[in-house]
Every structure is written in structure tokens, then in C-alpha cells.
Amino acid sequence: MTSTLITDIGELTTNVERGADRFGTLTDAAVLVQDGRIAWVGPAAEAQGIAENRSGVRESARRTESQTPDQFSSDAGAIEVIDADHRAMIPGFVDSHTHLVFGGDRADEFEARMTGTPYAAGGIRRTVAATRAASDDELSARLTGFVAELHAQGTTTFEIKTGYGLTVHDESRLARLAAEVTPEVTFLGAHVVPAEYSDRRDAYVELVIGEMLDAVAPHARWVDVFCERGAFTPAESERILAAGTARGLLPRVHGNQLGPGEGVRIAVAAGAASVDHCTYLDDADVAALAGSDTVATLLPGVEFSTRQPYPDARRLLDAGVTLAIASDCNPGSSFTSSMPLMIALAVREMGMTPAEAVWAATAGGARALRREDVGVIAPGARADLVLLDAPTRVHLAYRPGVPLIGEVFKDGVRLR
Template identity: 65%
Template sequence: MSRRTLVTNIGELVTNEPAPGREGGPLGIVRDAAVLVGDGIVTWVGPASRVGDSGEFEASAAAGIAHSRADAAGARIVDAGGRAVIPGFVDSHTHLVFGGDRSDEFAARMAGRAYEAGGIRSTVAATRAATDDELRARLAGFVAELHAQGTTTFEVKSGYGLGVADEERLVRLAREVTDEVTFLGAHVVPFEFREDPRFGEPGSAAASARAADAYVDLVVGEMLDACAPHARWVDAFCERGAFTPEQSRRVLEAGKAAGLGIRVHGNQLGHGGGVRLAVELGAASVDHCTYLDDADVAALAASGTVATLLPGVEFSTRQPYPDARRLIDAGVTVALASDCNPGSSFTSSLPFCIAMAVREMGMTPAEALWASTAGGALALRRTDVGAIRPGARADLVELDAPSHVHLSYRPGVPLVRRVWAAGELVAG
């Protein structure tokens, strides 16, 4: 968009800002709406019939946004043609920097083989073999995919290097495309530790535990020192086949001491301590949340930790879907994310995730949209994205549909028509 742009003739505007006279509860829907953008920031939102109304603009200015009726009068006009406009999606969980392909693993699962965390190691080998330029080019392709499907803010994790130099380059490359970078050195224990005879007979429980402890020593020491300057977050895969709650705690507390925020992979493959560890440490989010007991749900409801649900994983692994209805009814804040990765959820489409959440997880279309926009922003502890309000970044998605409901009503149909990130057209 130019320095001043008025998007008008919006049939349904989802703001995620409830207010008197707006519909849709938390969605804050404005009918026959307009949005004024200046320098990449939303400066005014309201009914198109009131563009230029001095009272409207004075009310908006009270939020600290400087503009005048002349701003609207001199703005470039973008006509939405009566279509719906929603906030840009916020994908708070992706793994986009990697090499190789695991389509054979997917085909085997569809033929009946169970999903296991250990498949990550094949991606580690391919990622280590790839050059920086190869990884950078592939990452650029994924970013274009995200934009084309309406995602304007996204997090990227490391975790496919599992050595000091490779983890450092993954977070460094991720930082080239997003500020939301997560250091996930504690993804799985790499092969060279698992097979090291110094820890005992490879494959035995005792040797595996010693190998994991030794690898955690590396993660919280030299690896963290190398990666923390490029990252905003630290994460750990607290799960059978990956890391115990005690090992995860070491990683997360070390990351926090280095100035990083906390995220957790937890309760994906079975009941475990990931959720309660995340809540205890004040994590911004705990992701997966497939297997929860009543104490887990109560802990989440009483905390500020967001439960991020990843339906693409269950689609790709044939595991049970998380029970979003149970969480929402208990008062838990829920986000939806893609978990785009080559092994367990190779999709970058949040519209697809919305449709699955509505069909399989008990969410309404409105709840699923909120979870993939405002919910994702909360999972990243961001206040500048996930909503269309004065002062927010101008991340707008125009749908080729009259209503947000079509995102789940018409699954698989490419409904994203145009996408603006910080006021700039990035797709469409």
C-alpha cells in the first residue's frame, strides 16, 4: 500500500476487537467497513459511511494515532468489492529451515506404521548436508507459501542441526525472514550421541539416558551461547523418545537465563509432564496438548500459557485430535498453528488447519479464526498483530468470500485473494 491507503467496500471486517455495535463477540465484526492505513500501521477502522467523520477520527486519535480527515480524503483507494477482510494469520509454530524430504515416511504411516519422534533424525542428516544457500532458497519458498495463504506473522524453530555450528546457522537463517526465532536444540538426541559407546551399550535404557544428559550439557552450554544472539525463544521437546521433564527444565531455565522466552512441545504422544512444566516456568505457549488430564487443563486455565493446537500433525500421523472444545470451555486460551515440518505436518496452510479444527476438534468457525490470528499473537506475546485496530500493524487478508465462515465451509478452496503485511502487498 502507498503511504496512505483506504481499504473500503469491505462487506465483513473481522477486527478481533469487540466494541459496542460490533457483531461476532470476540471477532468484533464491522459490516460495510473501511480501514485506513498509514506508513504500514492501521490508523482508523469503522463503517465505510463514516470515513471522514470528524468525531470518528477524533475517537481514533485518542488511541494515539495522528491523522485527519484529509488523510482519508487524499488516500489511495483499494476497493474490496464487498468481500470479507480478516487480520493476517499468526502462525506461532513452524519448522521451516531444513533439507531433504520424508514423503516415504508419510506413505509408510498411511500404510499403517506408527509415528515416532525418531524420524526427525533423517531430516537432521539432510539438513547438515545442505548449504546455506540451499536452505535459504527453500526457506524463501516457504515464506511465499505462507503469504499466499494469508499468514503475515510466523515463528521459525531450529532443531534439525543438533550440533553447535548447524543449530547456529539455522537460527541465523531463520532470523533473516522473521524476528520470531526459536532455538530448539533440544529437539531429539542426535545419532552420534545415541550410538556413542562411551555411554554404554547403544540402545539400552541406561545408555540412552546418559547420552541424553550429555547432549543436554552441550545444548545448555556452547550451543545456547552460539544460538541465543539470533533467537527470541527457547523450546524443548518434552516427550517420550525426546527429553524428560528434568532434562527439558535444564534447557528451558538455561534459555531463560540467557534472556530467551520459553516455549514447550508437550503432551503430543501421550500423557506427560510437558504441560505442567510449561505452566510452572511461565511459558508463553505449550504446543500439541493432545493428551491432557484434568489437572493439565486446570493448570492451563489458571495460567497465562497458551495451548497451541496443531491439527496438521494429527491429520498426518493419524493420532487423535486435541479436544479444543474441552480447553475452551475450561477457559484456556487456545491458538492454532501449522507446525509446518517435513515429518509430521508438511502443510503451511492455516486455512486448512482452521477447517480441520472446526470439523475434528469441536471449534466453531469464529473460534478457529480467532485462534489462528489473535490466539497466535498471544502465543507469541505480541500486541501489534492478530487484530485490525488503530496502532496495529496493517496485516490484512482479503478473502474471495463474503464471510470468514467460508474458511471452514469451503475447505481446500484457495479463498485468499490479496494479502498485505505491514501495509505492503505480499500476495495477490
Template identity: 65%
Template sequence: MTATLVTGIGELVTFDPAHSGPLGLVEDAAVLMVDGHIAWTGPASSAPNSDADAVIEVDGAAVIPGFVDSHTHLVFAGDRAAEFEARMAGQPYTAGGIRSTVAATRTATDDALRSRLAGFVAELRTQGTTTFEVKSGYGLTVADEERLLRLAREVTDETTFLGAHVVPDEFADDSDAYTDLVTGPMLDACAPYARWIDVFCETGAFTVEQARRILTAGAARGLGVRLHAAQLGPGDGVALAVELDAASVDHCTYLSDDDVERLAASDTVATLLPGVEFSTRHPYPSGRRLRDAGATIALASDCNPGSSFTSSMPFCIALAVRELGLTPAEALEAATRGGAAALRRDDVGHLRVGARADLVVLHAPTYVHLAYRPGVPLVARTLHA
């Protein structure tokens, strides 16, 4: 048994109802970690010092749970900086740019993809993310989707089969035939490496009817359901996600009142991805509207080369406070507990006793600085089990 005491914490966010307020705040705090799990939290003056094999002193810094990034696309090759530059000059965003990444990814070696993936994981850790999901979706052949998931599984258990990202060029005139491929041989090859299945349900990608076929086929193979929807315009994707008890429906930029009511009455998390709106100049979703209705919200980076090439959860928190209408406390909760709910995990996103010992030490006296000082590298240290 190995025990480590983190002490000298100026402000500790635990989300433990045994402590103060909705954030479970403790001032002048300490955390005891034993064998990779939280064993005790509370005032430093009451810490069980005799139980610790090692002590980490943080000198008054704030400590928060590690971020849970429940939506990323980290396995790819190529670059789309020119596409971003064109958007900033006024060209609208469409789903078609995904195909350029598919072309580059198909020609990349496993080692090249693995090396780039390792770089992104290092970025995540440096910025305080301790749990993250990774999707496939840049292969769109049976062999390529399988290898992207196999590589993703090397760095996380939260892997998502997204063969239904867009219809590849070779099936441009027959999207139903590609849907048959996704629900048949591609699913057979990819299911052993995936925990989840996802579909990009939008104009220019997959219809609601195609999404239903793909998601129900994945669920029949034991995969959990996720869905991209309501990013580019209104539609029936949110209703489908709630009907299928999806763990999350992601983007949620264009929601009807009925969509909001459905989400509030369900266990489906509304995952908001403000890095996308920053990078595409689409309207930001209203986190305030969802929060006030009682829906569960997650924040995620959607790190990908086309519409949101950021791996920074602190940046997403700052955007959520400035543009989505959330308070700093609500944004932090969405980036931790909300992300955990979107992955249907109860062992991460908080620092209650028994949770994974995933925590972040900030170069700041309070979590509020995550929004108050946008763009500043505030993560001093990331500890993860």
C-alpha cells in the first residue's frame, strides 16, 4: 500500500456533499491518496499525516478534480490550417473538410499516428485532463477504422467507433451502401476495440434514419450510444439520442424548446463544445438555457484538426463562462462531473472518497482563475492514477 498526502491546499474542490456548498469546497485543505484512490479529504489540520509515505506541499494553491474530456478526435494525420484561415476570412464551415483528413490519415503509418497521438495525450495531461475519450472516424474503411481504434485503445479505455463520421468519396452516390458497411463488416472489426458507438447526424453527413440503424446495431453489440447532433442546424438528432438512452448528445448548438425539455427529463447529457463555435463562427449554444431547465451539461474540447483544434479544457471553461452563460463554478462542474456523466463514470470527475486520485494543482488561489485568466497556463501539476 502506498499513501501520499497532498497538503497546503488553499482551496480544494471535491464535489463531496460532506463539504461546503455544491462544489464541496474545503479551505486550508489536504487530500490523502492511497493506491491511486482518494482515501480522505478535509482540513489540513485534521489530516492523517502518520498514514502518508510521501507528502506533496502545494503552498496555498487551489486543487480541483482532473478534467474529464468526453469528446475528442485525436488519431489523425494532416493539417487543415488553410481551411481555418479561409473560415476566418468568411468561408462557412461544412462537414466536407473531414474528407481531407481521411485522405491524409489513410496514408499515414501506425507509428506516425501513434507518435502524434502521444503528443496530444501529453498536451491533455499538461492542461489538467486526466480522463479522455477518443473517437475513430478518419479512416472510413474497415481496416483503417479498426487500426484507429486499436491505436486509441493504447491510451484510453474510452474509445468510440465513429465509422459514421461522413460518407467517404468512394460511397458518395450511395450513402445507404456505406451505412450497410458500417453496421456490418466495419462494426464487426471495430467492436472489440470500442466502448461506444457514435454518428455525425447532420446535413452533409448521416440522416436520422441512418443514425438509428447504426446506433441500434452498435447497441446490439454491447456498445454504449453517443451522438453528434444539432451542430449545423436544427433537426431530430436530439430526440433520437434521448429515445435510445444515449449517454450524451454532443454539440447541441441549435436546440428547440422540445429538445431542451427532452434532455432535462432524461439521463442523456448535453455535451457542449465551445471550441467549435470559436473556430467556426457558428452561434454558441446556450448553457444557461440547458442548466436552468435542469439538463446535465458536459464541456469537452472536441479536439480535432478541422473545427476545434484545441486540447485545452481551461480554454473551454473560459469560453463557457464568457459565451455560454455559465458561472465559473458551473463551467468547472461541466468539465469534471459533467464529463464523467457523459461517459457514465462515477469514479472520476470528483474527489470523494473512493474516486480515482486524479487531481490538478493550479498556479492560482481559486478555481475561478480558470475563467478569470484565459489563455494563461494555470496548471502547475497533474496527478492521475
């Protein structure tokens, strides 16, 4: 058994409600990790002596957290003790929306947008061409680099979408490569209609729900569709989600990004885990989300990069909608993997408090992926932890652009 005690944590965000505090904030705290899972959480004063007397700690932990004895090993073993030096700790970020397997670059589009050219979904086809031309080794090497980038910025759980192949062969290989680095793989053959099908969109939809879905489903957990003008119609979106669900994939939706539309309605009706973007919502959309289990995933990096209006997170929160924030890391509309930046933008531009933004980037992302083992610091959860080089979580928004990610643990293993 491997055990690690992280003690002298100045501010611990557990995301486990404690009375009126939905963020489960503890001060002067400690966390015990055993075999990749959280074993105990409590006051640092009650954790003193763990390394010297494991059995005494087991009794203290049971008194503090009401845990049963079998949640702690009787084998004392060696315990690594880490002094957090009164820094803040949060759960590892859960980035529930990325597009990390692709070829090419679209910096010129970004530059053009900064001088007034509007964003349009059609630019995706440029990345499709570059991705098709890239080898598996090239795509894998780039993906490995992105994963290291995520880890360095505190992201320990992440989703990856296909959608830059748009042939049976290419969508299948993108899903296979993504599955090598995450279990959260999303089939997004319905990203745009590729150029070769521009006059035969019905045939492309049939390909997506037939041969392409058959090839990708073994590598994926989710099915997604870009329900938007310039992409897929509401009727096409419903067909694609239904086909994916019939193959055992769970639904999620890109919706209401470029203007008002039916993305939210379709997502809620399909029981989707998440509808992502949510830039343009009417009162009926907000009410539908508030009355459902569908998470509204906001992607502030997109608005930063495209100069579209930011979603009104405050309106959604006040209505009782569950929110996540994610990076939407992709080469066209949000080429950043920084969840700390997403937090800063959510606070500055979308009306969220720092605590709400951190919750949305951790527990909210976990809900958008229907995961209960990440996004929280509680006994039984995965030991995915981030020690900040800061005294509080507020500093993630207060000091934007500053590298505040100190130490990162994934399943109890230190990544940096």
C-alpha cells in the first residue's frame, strides 16, 4: 500500500457541501491518500503523527469523518508526508470539452478575427484537410504534448472529441488515438458536412449514423452533434443523437453558440449530459435547463477568441442551472488549454464568483461527464489534486496569467 499525507493546507476546496458552504471549504486541513484514492480529509491538527502511528491516525480519522475501519489499511507501511506550507488545494480540473487530436494551424484566422472578420463554422474544414494529411505518429506526438500541457496547468480529467477526420477511416483513428489518453472520448462525426458532401448532405448524415458510427463506437463513450447554422439542422441532430444512443453512446450537444436555436431543447429532450456553448439563450432555454439534469457547459475561451458576447452565467446560476466551464481547446475558435484562464474569464466576463468558477471547472466538469469519482476531494474519490502557489482559490482569478499551479497529483501520483 502506498500512502501520502498532505498537511498544512491553508485553504482546502473539497466541493463537498458543509452546511451553507456548497464549496466545502476547510482551513488548516490535511488529506490522506492511499492507493490512488482519498482515504481521509480533516483538520491538520488531527493528522499530526500519521507517519509515526498509523493506527492512532485511523482512530482519529474515523472520529472526524465517520469512516469505517476497512477504509484504512491495517498495514502501516511507509507514508510520504508533504507539507503544503499553508498553500491552497483544489480538486484537479475536469475539462469536459476539448478537440485535441488534429493537424495544422489556423493562426491566420485568429489574426483576421482580431481585425474584424467574423467567426464562422466553415473554418473547421481547413483543419479536416490538415488532419487527414497527418500520420498517426504525428497526431499522437502532438496529442502527447497537449496532455502534458493540460497536466502542467492542473487538468487531471479531460474529454476529447473526434470531428476533424469526417471519413470512416479518419474518425475511427482519431477516436482510437484519443482513447489511448482518456476514457472520455466523444464521437463528433457531425461536426460539419465535409466539402466532398456539400451537395449530398443527406448522404453524409447516413454515413455518420451508419458505417462511421459502427467504426467509432468501440472507442468512444459519447456522441455529440454541432446543432448550429452552418453545421447540422435540428432534425439531423436528433437523428444522429438517436443513432448514437442506440449504439450505447451517451449524448451531448454543441448548441446555441452562433445565435438562438434549438440546441438546448434537443439536448434536454435527449437526456444529454451537457449542452455546450449556450451563448444565446431565451427564457424557455433557461427554464428547460433548470428543470433538467443537463449541464450547461460554458466555454469562455471561445468568446475571448471570436469576440462574440460572453454567456450570462449569473442568469443561469440564479435560475438553478448546473454549470461547467471548459476550455474547448481547438485550433479554430479557442486554442488554449488553460483552465485557470477559463476561471479568470468566467469571473471577469460572465458574472461568476471565484468559488463558483472553480466549482464549475472541477465538480461542474465532472457532472458534465457524469463522473462522481473526480472533481471532489472526499473519501473514495480519485486523488486528483492541485496545490496552488497561492493562499486561496481566489488567486486563480485575481492573478490571471500567472503560473499558480504548484503540484499536481493524478490518482495520487505526482505529475509535477
